Amino acid sequence: xxxxxxxxxxxxxxxxxxxxxxxxxxxxxxxxxxxxxxxxxxxxxxxxxxxxxxxxxxxxxxxxxxxxxxxxxxxxxxxxxxxxxxxxxxxxxxxxxxxxxxxxxxxxxxxxxxxxxxxxxxxxxxxxxxxxxxxxxxxxxxxxxxxxxxxxxxxxxxxxxxxxxxxxxxxxxxxxxxxxxxxxxxxxxxxxxxxxxxxxxxxxxxxxxxxxxxxxxxxxxxxxxxxxxxxxxxxxxxxxxxxxxxxxxxxxxxxxxxxxxxxxxxxxxxxxxxxxxxxxxxxxxxxxxxxxxxxxxxxxxxxxxxxxxxxxxxxxxxxxxxxxxxxxxxxxxxxxxxxxxxxxxxxxxxxxxxxxxxxxxxxxxxxxxxxxxxxxxxxxxxxxxxxxxxxxxxxxxxxxxxxxxxxxxxxxxxxxxxxxxxxxxxxxxxxxxxxxxxxxxxxxxxxxxxxxxxxxxxxxxxxxxxxxxxxxxxxxxxxxxxxxxxxxxxxxxxxxxxxxxxxxxxxxxxxxxxxxxxxxxxxxxxxxxxxxxxxxxxxxxxxxxxxxxxxxxxxxxxxxxxxxxxxxxxxxxxxxxxxxxxxxxxxxxxxxxxxxxxxxxxxxxxxxxxxxxxxxxxxxxxxxxxxxxxxxxxxxxxxxx
Amino acid sequence: xxxxxxxxxxxxxxxxxxxxxxxxxxxxxxxxxxxxxxxxxxxxxxxxxxxxxxxxxxxxxxxxxxxxxxxxxxxxxxxxxxxxxxxxxxxxxxxxxxxxxxxxxxxxxxxxxxxxxxxxxxxxxxxxxxxxxxxxxxxxxxxxxxxxxxxxxxxxxxxxxxxxxxxxxxxxxxxxxxxxxxxxxxxxxxxxxxxxxxxxxxxxxxxxxxxxxxxxxxxxxxxxxxxxxxxxxxxxxxxxxxxxxxxxxx
Numbered sequence: 001x002x003x004x005x006x007x008x009x010x011x012x013x014x015x016x017x018x019x020x021x022x023x024x025x026x027x028x029x030x031x032x033x034x035x036x037x038x039x040x041x042x043x044x045x046x047x048x049x050x051x052x053x054x055x056x057x058x059x060x061x062x063x064x065x066x067x068x069x070x071x072x073x074x075x076x077x078x079x080x081x082x083x084x085x086x087x088x089x090x091x092x093x094x095x096x097x098x099x100x101x102x103x104x105x106x107x108x109x110x111x112x113x114x115x116x117x118x119x120x121x122x123x124x125x126x127x128x129x130x131x132x133x134x135x136x137x138x139x140x141x142x143x144x145x146x147x148x149x150x151x152x153x154x155x156x157x158x159x160x161x162x163x164x165x166x167x168x169x170x171x172x173x174x175x176x177x178x179x180x181x182x183x184x185x186x187x188x189x190x191x192x193x194x195x196x197x198x199x200x201x202x203x204x205x206x207x208x209x210x211x212x213x214x215x216x217x218x219x220x221x222x223x224x225x226x227x228x229x230x231x232x233x234x235x236x237x238x239x240x241x242x243x244x245x246x247x248x249x250x251x252x253x254x255x256x257x258x259x260x261x262x263x264x265x266x267x268x269x270x271x272x273x274x275x276x277x278x279x280x281x282x283x284x285x286x287x288x289x290x291x292x293x294x295x296x297x298x299x300x301x302x303x304x305x306x307x308x309x310x311x312x313x314x315x316x317x318x319x320x321x322x323x324x325x326x327x328x329x330x331x332x333x334x335x336x337x338x339x340x341x342x343x344x345x346x347x348x349x350x351x352x353x354x355x356x357x358x359x360x361x362x363x364x365x366x367x368x369x370x371x372x373x374x375x376x377x378x379x380x381x382x383x384x385x386x387x388x389x390x391x392x393x394x395x396x397x398x399x400x401x402x403x404x405x406x407x408x409x410x411x412x413x414x415x416x417x418x419x420x421x422x423x424x425x426x427x428x429x430x431x432x433x434x435x436x437x438x439x440x441x442x443x444x445x446x447x448x449x450x451x452x453x454x455x456x457x458x459x460x461x462x463x464x465x466x467x468x469x470x471x472x473x474x475x476x477x478x479x480x481x482x483x484x485x486x487x488x489x490x491x492x493x494x495x496x497x498x499x500x501x502x503x504x505x506x507x508x509x510x511x512x513x514x515x516x517x518x519x520x521x522x523x524x525x526x527x528x529x530x531x532x533x534x535x536x537x538x539x540x541x542x543x544x545x546x547x548x549x550x551x552x553x554x555x556x557x558x559x560x561x562x563x564x565x566x567x568x569x570x571x572x573x574x575x576x577x578x579x580x581x582x583x584x585x586x587x588x589x590x591x592x593x594x595x596x597x598x599x600x601x602x603x604x605x606x607x608x609x610x611x612x613x614x615x616x617x618x619x620x621x622x623x624x625x626x627x628x629x630x631x632x633x634x635x636x637x638x639x640x641x
Numbered sequence: 642x643x644x645x646x647x648x649x650x651x652x653x654x655x656x657x658x659x660x661x662x663x664x665x666x667x668x669x670x671x672x673x674x675x676x677x678x679x680x681x682x683x684x685x686x687x688x689x690x691x692x693x694x695x696x697x698x699x700x701x702x703x704x705x706x707x708x709x710x711x712x713x714x715x716x717x718x719x720x721x722x723x724x725x726x727x728x729x730x731x732x733x734x735x736x737x738x739x740x741x742x743x744x745x746x747x748x749x750x751x752x753x754x755x756x757x758x759x760x761x762x763x764x765x766x767x768x769x770x771x772x773x774x775x776x777x778x779x780x781x782x783x784x785x786x787x788x789x790x791x792x793x794x795x796x797x798x799x800x801x802x803x804x805x806x807x808x809x810x811x812x813x814x815x816x817x818x819x820x821x822x823x824x825x826x827x828x829x830x831x832x833x834x835x836x837x838x839x840x841x842x843x844x845x846x847x848x849x850x851x852x853x854x855x856x857x858x859x860x861x862x863x864x865x866x867x868x869x870x871x872x873x874x875x876x877x878x879x880x881x882x883x884x885x886x887x888x889x890x891x
Contacts, residue, residue, distance in 0.1 A: 317735075490756070490757060490758075490759065491756040491757075493759055493760055494755055494756045494757060494758055494759060494760060495747055495750075495752040495753050495754075495755050495756075495758070495760055495762065495763055496753060496754055496755055496756035497756065497760070498740070498743070498744055498747065498753075498760055498763075499744065499747070499753050501733070501735065501736060502733050502736065502744045504735075505733040505734055505735050505736065506731055506732070506733055506734070508695070508727065508731065509727065509731035509732070509733065510733075510744075511695075511715050511716050511719070512693065512695075512715065512719055512724060512725045512726075512727070512731070513719060513724065513744065513745050513748055513802070513806060514716050514717075514719035514720040514724070514748050514806065515716055515719075515748060515753070516714065516716040516717070517716070520753075523754070523756075527756070
C-alpha cells in the first residue's frame with residue numbers, strides 16, 4: 001500500500017474521519033452554546049451534562065426491560081431515541097431555564113456561569129452516584145451496521161450516517177436562524193431584548209424556547225454520540241471545556257462561525273493525532289491561544305463593545321469586618337489555637353485553601369475578572385515544588401520559591417492571553433488554558449501521569465526547622481498564610497489597589513484619566529497567580545504529593561465556591577468559605593460521589609440566595625444596623641431635620 | 642509649537658455598513674473653546690470618541706500637537722495631556738468624592754504600580770484635592786460616596802477630576818446634559834474660568850451655552866462638516882438652519 005507523507009493512508013484517513021466526526025459534534029455543541037450565549041448571555045456550562053443526558057437517554061430507552069423488569073416495557077432502540085430523547089432533553093432544559101436560569105438574567109454574567117456549573121455538578125454527580133464512573137455500552141443500530149470498504153480504508157456506515165445527519169442539522173439550524181422570520185426575531189432579541197418586547201413578542205418565552213432548543217441540540221448530539229463513545233457520567237465534562245475553546249476561536253458573530261470552526265478544529269485535532277500524537281489533546285487549545293494573539297475577537301466574531309468588570313457585590317469598605325488591623329491579629333491568634341482544636345493536617349488544609357481562595361478573590365472579587373482556571377497556578381506550583389524537593393533535592397523554601405516562580409510565569413502568560421477578552425470569554429479562556437496543563441501533566445514524564453509526584457520530602461526549613469514535625473509544619477503554613485493575607489490586605493489599600501478600585505467602578509473613566517487598565521489587570525492577575533502558587537506549593541509540602549487533582553477544574557471550582565460562600569470581594573470571605581467547604585468535603589467524603597452533588601447544590605443555592613456570601617451578608621446587616629442607629633441618633637438630636 | 646492643537650485629516654468611521662463620520666477635517670486652535678454641534682445622529686459623539694481614541698478610525702489621521710496619534714491607545718493620549726469626560730457622568734461611584742480626585746492626581750506621581758505601600762503615601766495629594774473641591778464648591782461633600790451625589794454635583798466632580806490632571810486639551814462630552822438651570826450656570830462658569838488656561842473641545846446641545854462659551858463652532862450633519870465659524874456666522878448660515886429644522890434646536 002502506498003504511503004502519503006510517510007503516513008499509511010489507513011491511519012491518515014481513519015484519523016481524518018474521526019476528526020471530522022468529532023468536529024461535527026463540536027459544531028453541534030458549540031452552536032448550541034453560541035445560540036444560548038448570544039440570546040441569554042449565559043455561558044452554559046451545563047451543556048456538557050445535557051449532552052450526557054442525551055446519551056444516557058438513548059441508553060435508558062434501549063435498557064428499559066433491564067432497568068424496570070416486570071413492567072413489560074419494550075426495549076426502544078436508536079431510532080426511538082433519536083425521536084424521543086432530544087425533545088425530552090429540551091423539556092428538561094426548558095424546566096431548568098424556568099426554575100433556575102431565568103432568575104439570573106438581570107445579574108452579572110458570572111452568576112449565570114456559576115449557576116450552570118452548579119447544575120452540571122449536580123447532574124453529573126447524581127449520574128456518578130447511580131452508575132459509577134464506568135461507561136455503558138450502546139450498540140450501533142442494526143440498520144447502520146457494517147461498512148463500506150473504500151480500498152484505502154474501511155468506512156463504517158454509522159459514521160457516514162452521523163456525518164450526513166449532523167451536517168443537515170447544522171445547516172438546517174443555520175438556515176432557520178439566518179434565513180427565517182423566527183430567526184430574525186431571535187437575532188433581534190439578541191441585540192436588543194427591550195426593543196423586541198415592544199413588538200409584542202413574549203421575550204421570556206422566546207428565551208425559554210431558545211434555551212430549550214440549544215439544550216435539545218446537546219441532547220441530539222448525545223444520542224448520536226452514544227454508539228461511538230462510551231456512555232458515561234463524565235463524558236460531558238471533558239467535552240464542555242473543548243467546546244468553550246471552540247466558541248472562543250469561532251467568536252460569537254455567526255452560527256456559521258460555530259459550524260466552520262467546530263468542524264475545522266475537529267479535523268485539525270484528528271490530523272495532529274497522525275503527525276504529533278502527544279499534542280493532539282492540546283491542539284484545539286493551542287489554536288485558541290494563536291487566535292487570541294492574532295485575532296482576539298475570534299475568527300468569525302465581530303468586535304464587541306468593551307464589557308465592564310463584573311459587577312459582583314462589593315464589601316462595605318468601612319465595615320469592621322474589613323478592617324485588617326483587627327482581623328490579621330485575630331486570624332493569627334485563631335491560627336495558633338486551631339491545631340489544638342482540630343486535627344493539624346485538617347487545619348493546614350483549611351489554611352492552604354484559604355490562601356488559595358484569597359488569591360482567587362483578589363482577581364474575581366476586586367478586579368471583577370471571572371477567572372476559571374486558577375487550579376493551573378495552584379497545581380503548577382504544587383508540581384514544581386514537589387519535583388524540586390524530591391528529584392533535585394532542594395530545600396523546602398527553595399522548592400517552594402521555584403514552584404511559585406513557575407506559577408507566576410504561567411499567570412503572566414495566561415493573563416496576557418486572556419486579558420484580551422472580557423466577561424464570559426475571560427472565563428472560558430482561562431478554563432481552556434488551565435486544561436492544557438492537565439493534558440500536559442497526564443503525558444509528561446516528570447509529572448508521573450495519574451500517579452502524580454508522591455512522597456515529597458518536607459525537609460528542613462532554612463536548614464533549621466524540621467518540617468516533618470507536625471506542629472513545625474503547621475506553624476510554617478500558618479505564617480505563610482498570614483503573610484499572604486496581609487499582602488493582599490496591603491495591596492488593596494495601596495495606590496495600586498486604589499487604581500484597581502477605580503477600574504472596577506468605571507473602566508472607561510480610568511482609561512480617560514490615563515491608566516492603561518489592561519496592564520493593571522494583568523499585574524493583579526499575575527499576583528493572584530503568584531499567591532495561588534504559594535498555596536499550591538505549600539499544599540504539596542503538607543500532603544507530600546502533587547497530583548492531577550491539584551490542576552483539575554474541580555480545584556478551580558473549589559476556590560470559586562469558597563469565595564462565593566464566604567463573600568466575594570470581602571477580605572474574610574475566602575477564609576470563612578474555605579473553612580466551610582473543606583469541612584463539608586470532609587463530612588461528605590464517606591458518601592463518595594455525593595460530594596460533587598453537594599458542591600453543585602451549594603453553587604446553585606449561593607448564586608440564587610446568598611450572592612453576598614456569609615461575610616457579605618453579615619457586613620450588610622451590621623452596616624444597616626449602624627445606619628439605623630445613626631439616623632435614630634440624628635433625629636433625637638435634631639428633631640427638625 | 643503650532644497654533645493647532647488637534648487636527649483631523651479625512652476622518653472616517655464606519656459601523657458595519659453605516660458611515661457615521663465621513664471625511665471630517667477639523668482644526669482646533671490652541672487655547673480656544675471649540676464646540677461641535679449638530680442634530681442628533683450627526684456624528685458628534687463619534688468624532689469625539691475618535692479624537693479621544695476610544696474608537697479607532699476606519700480612515701484618516703489625527704494629529705495632536707503635530708504628532709500622529711491615529712494608532713495611539715486612549716490611556717496614552719490621556720497621559721500626553723488630552724483628557725475627556727463622558728456623556729453620562731463618569732465618576733467612581735463606590736469611592737468618596739476625595740478619592741475620586743485623588744485617583745486622578747495619583748496618576749502623574751508614578752506611585753500607581755506600587756502595591757506594597759499603604760495609600761498614606763498619597764497623603765501629600767490631599768491639599769490639592771481640597772483646592773480642586775473648593776474650586777467647584779464641593780468641599781463640604783469631601784467624604785461622601787460619589788454614587789450618592791445629586792446629578793449636578795456628579796458632573797461637577799467629573800469636571801474637577803478632569804481638571805486634576807491639568808490637561809492641555811479638555812474634551813467635554815455634553816457637559817450640560819441632564820442639568821437644571823442652576824447647575825448649568827455653575828458648570829458654564831467653571832468652563833469659562835478654565836478656558837483661560839487650556840483648550841476645550843466640547844460637544845453640546847445647549848446652544849445658549851455654546852453661544853456663551855465657544856470661540857469657534859463646527860456644525861456636523863450626517864457625518865459631514867456643514868459649517869464652521871463663530872456663533873454669529875453659524876446662526877446665519879442657511880445650510881445650518883436647514884439641517885436644524887425639525888431638529889432639536891433649543
